[in-house]
Amino acid sequence: MVQPERKWYSGMLTQEDWWAVWLGVGFFFLSLLNIAGIDLVGWITYPTKWVFNVPEGGKGAISHAFYALGKKYSLTAKDFYKGLGWWSIIWTYVIFTIATCIGAASMKWNVRKFFTGWTIIFFLTIATWFIGHHAFFAANKINMGKYGLNFALSLGGGGSFILALIVGLIIGNFFKGFAEFLSEAAKPEWYIKTAIVTLGVKLGYLPIKLAGMSQKLGKAATGLTFDLFIAGAVATIVAYMVFWPGVYIISRRIFKLPRKTAAVLGSGISICGVSAAVATGGAVRAKPVVSIMVSALVVIWAVIELVILPGFFTHVWPGTKDPLVAGAALGMSVKTDGADAAAGELMDELMRNKIEADTNGAVKWPSGIITSSAVMTKVWIDMFIGIWAFVLAMVWVYSIDRRPGETVPVSEVWHRFPKFVIGYFFTWLFLLALYFGPGQAGAPEAMPFLKSVKAGAVPIEKGMRKLFFMLTFMSLGIITDFKKLREAQFGKMVWVYFVALFLFIIPVALVIAYLFHHGMQIPNIAGYVK
Amino acid sequence: MKQIVLKISHDGKDWVVENSLVSMSSPTLEEIDAGIGALLREKGFIGKGEKARVRMEFDSSGIPQWIRQYSHHYFDRIVDIQG
Numbered sequence: 001m002v003q004p005e006r007k008w009y010s011g012m013l014t015q016e017d018w019w020a021v022w023l024g025v026g027f028f029f030l031s032l033l034n035i036a037g038i039d040l041v042g043w044i045t046y047p048t049k050w051v052f053n054v055p056e057g058g059k060g061a062i063s064h065a066f067y068a069l070g071k072k073y074s075l076t077a078k079d080f081y082k083g084l085g086w087w088s089i090i091w092t093y094v095i096f097t098i099a100t101c102i103g104a105a106s107m108k109w110n111v112r113k114f115f116t117g118w119t120i121i122f123f124l125t126i127a128t129w130f131i132g133h134h135a136f137f138a139a140n141k142i143n144m145g146k147y148g149l150n151f152a153l154s155l156g157g158g159g160s161f162i163l164a165l166i167v168g169l170i171i172g173n174f175f176k177g178f179a180e181f182l183s184e185a186a187k188p189e190w191y192i193k194t195a196i197v198t199l200g201v202k203l204g205y206l207p208i209k210l211a212g213m214s215q216k217l218g219k220a221a222t223g224l225t226f227d228l229f230i231a232g233a234v235a236t237i238v239a240y241m242v243f244w245p246g247v248y249i250i251s252r253r254i255f256k257l258p259r260k261t262a263a264v265l266g267s268g269i270s271i272c273g274v275s276a277a278v279a280t281g282g283a284v285r286a287k288p289v290v291s292i293m294v295s296a297l298v299v300i301w302a303v304i305e306l307v308i309l310p311g312f313f314t315h316v317w318p319g320t321k322d323p324l325v326a327g328a329a330l331g332m333s334v335k336t337d338g339a340d341a342a343a344g345e346l347m348d349e350l351m352r353n354k355i356e357a358d359t360n361g362a363v364k365w366p367s368g369i370i371t372s373s374a375v376m377t378k379v380w381i382d383m384f385i386g387i388w389a390f391v392l393a394m395v396w397v398y399s400i401d402r403r404p405g406e407t408v409p410v411s412e413v414w415h416r417f418p419k420f421v422i423g424y425f426f427t428w429l430f431l432l433a434l435y436f437g438p439g440q441a442g443a444p445e446a447m448p449f450l451k452s453v454k455a456g457a458v459p460i461e462k463g464m465r466k467l468f469f470m471l472t473f474m475s476l477g478i479i480t481d482f483k484k485l486r487e488a489q490f491g492k493m494v495w496v497y498f499v500a501l502f503l504f505i506i507p508v509a510l511v512i513a514y515l516f517h518h519g520m521q522i523p524n525i526a527g528y529v530k
Numbered sequence: 531m532k533q534i535v536l537k538i539s540h541d542g543k544d545w546v547v548e549n550s551l552v553s554m555s556s557p558t559l560e561e562i563d564a565g566i567g568a569l570l571r572e573k574g575f576i577g578k579g580e581k582a583r584v585r586m587e588f589d590s591s592g593i594p595q596w597i598r599q600y601s602h603h604y605f606d607r608i609v610d611i612q613g
Contacts, residue, residue: 005535006587006606016599189599274600278593282605285559288540288592291604295597336600393605403563405610409585415603479596 008414016190019103021423024197026099027464028427031201031456034075035449041456042070042081043095044463045088045126047133047160055148060135066126069459075452092467093122103190110184117185121478125470128167132160140357154357157466158310158349161342161473165306168477179478188338188475195468196341197423199375202368202461204431208450209366211435211442213528218442220523222432224369231516232328232376236384238512239332239377243270244388246508247500255496259400260286263392264294265493269500271388272381273298273335279389279416284396296484297497302339303480305501309333310347318510320355323365324373324520325513331377332509333501337418338472344374345469364526368461373517379421386416431457531583531610534575536566538586538607547586551575559607567611576613584609 012018031041046069051060068088070081084091097118104114132138135147137159144152153159168186172179179186203225211218247270251262263284268277274295281291313319313326327344334340348370355363393408434453440446484490536547544555545562552573556562566584567576576582588604 005533005585011602015602017602183596187599274597278597278601278604282588282603285605285607288604289542292594292597295600397607403560403609405563407608407610409606409608412603412606415606416601 006411006415008411011419013106014108015419016107016187017193017419019107020190020193020197020420021426023099023103023194024200024420024423025426027460028198028201028430031460032453034456035452037076037452039070039074039077039081039455041459042074042077043068043084043088043091044459044467045069045092046463046466047129049133049135049138049143049147050130051135051147051149053148055146058146058148060147065130065133069463070455073455073458075455089126092463093119096467097122104184113181113184115185117182121182121185121471121474124167125164125467125474128164128474129160129467129470132157132163137163140353142356142361154353156349156353158346158353160470161346161349164470164473165303165342165477168474169303169480170477172478172480173482176481179481182478186475186478188342188472188479189336191468191471191475192338192341193418193420195465195472196337196375196379196420197427198460198465198468199341199368199372200424200427201431201457202465203372204428204435205454205457205461206366206368207435207442208431208439208453208457210523210525211439211450212447212454213525215442215444217523217525217528218435221366222435224520224523225372225428227520228324228373228376231520232331232373232380235328235332235377235512235516236380238516239381239509240271240384240388242508242512243332243505246270246504247496250500250504251496254499255492257492257496260284261290261493264290265496267388267392268294268298268335269497270505271335272337272378272385273302275382275416275418276385276388279385280392283389283393283412285401293490293493297490297493298335300480300482300484301497301501302334302336303476305334306339306343306346306476309506310343310350314347314350314354318514320351320358322514322518323351323355323370323522324517325510326351327370327373328377328513328517329506329509330374331381332512333506334374334378337378337382338476340378341371341375342469342472342476344371347371347374362526363524364529365522366525368465369522377513379418379424382418383421385418386413389413389416531581532576533583533585534570535585535587537589539589539592563609563611566609567613570611571613578613580613582611582613584611 045066050062050065054061066086068081068084074081105111137153137155139152140154207218207221210221244266248266251257251265264277264281267280277294278291318325330343334343352365390413397408439450536549538547544557546555554569570576585608587606590602
């Protein structure tokens, strides 16, 4: 029987990257039915800040701690969604369970094991989302009085993220049997790639949202997203040119690692973690065990960065003076998509709360822009991996390890291309087309149309995005076993990683991010929101 | 030129190339490339002296499940051989 050749469409129903696209774009299309007056996404649940005892005239009743987003944003089914309350959690669970189980079945996972693990992870996530939104964690000095508090940690939604990560890490490091049981459903990369597709909805929706406040703000938002797009690309190219040679030299000259190991480690530390390590291992025809070991290191160090960097960048430097520098630096420093986007989202919450508190409410930033700056650089890095691996393969195959008759197929670039990026750009550009087209760039006469788009977009870019970010934090913790760092066979690779990352990559990332993102302003919406 | 597609994997010790009718393993890719032509001729896939393009596609199931969510593709390599 002749083995069929791998085609360009191979994997469309069996790979997580593609299933991130199907989930994200699928629900996005569902949301667009709002333009025709049909609201099929308003059931998506979302938490609010709460307290046990609501003060006189205050807010934060537990009965309202979860609500269906359609209660606030639906134009055609507001009353129905208003009645859901906490039941919106069940709606969200049932519908996303159906969608993810279809994906799991298509990817030939153990669906029963996935369903059980998913159910546990989902409700653990909801529980931490709830606890993290207690006003003590989530409120800041501007609004804590409404909840009857004299002090609050000002973490915004970040408290929930941190709690989800902590719970996941406890499971992953102290209840390993349970972690193994959940592993079929603990898929941080799938969840974050789906969330990144919905982040594309966020970026595309941003001009529409701000146009609802003022047409000028809408145009400013469009300009900013394009600036992020270009600056992210340029910063990435510079990063590749500087990071990879630097880490390769550190690995070879200082730590005396073999050429192939240095190449794989170089890519894993300097470019994009696991996918770059695997791509480079393949490009230089290393034995798979090299990429596997580097990948294990990458995943663990990425979680360590996720814990340290958002707080450091927020409170030490560059802080709220240059939030997009911080975001872009994260994108170049944190080496998995999951940890980077999660770190960006956490930092987004921390910085927005900080600036609001520091300015006594005079400055408020829309959510998601800082996250986008972290993700944008990462997306560019991801897109270039295939090209980088192709270049490395050609160097290795045609020069360093020349074997007669071997050629490098160009199709390698496509097979390594991060397909979820297609969903990210598709949703973003689709909404931009709606904004500039029938939305008439936010002209007053187009507002009814833009409001119908908003009714669908918000449950996706706010509810679905945040939920999948939460699932990412929880899953990241579950799969991260810090004990792996002590395992003997890593040897000096652990120290190469530490030295290269903290003494070279992160400082240089901050410099590159500063060069290309310094001075970029986030629109202030304080005058337009309560 | 004749096109032949084989799966390639690594069992921890050797590279293994195979399809449903042929199988070959060796510690290095050089040895694989040196021997695959003779094996394919012996099994009747190509004639003596006939040229063929062998596409070796890495078997993704050999990538651990936990890594596949980050990257599902290792490498495909193309080698021109003579029977």
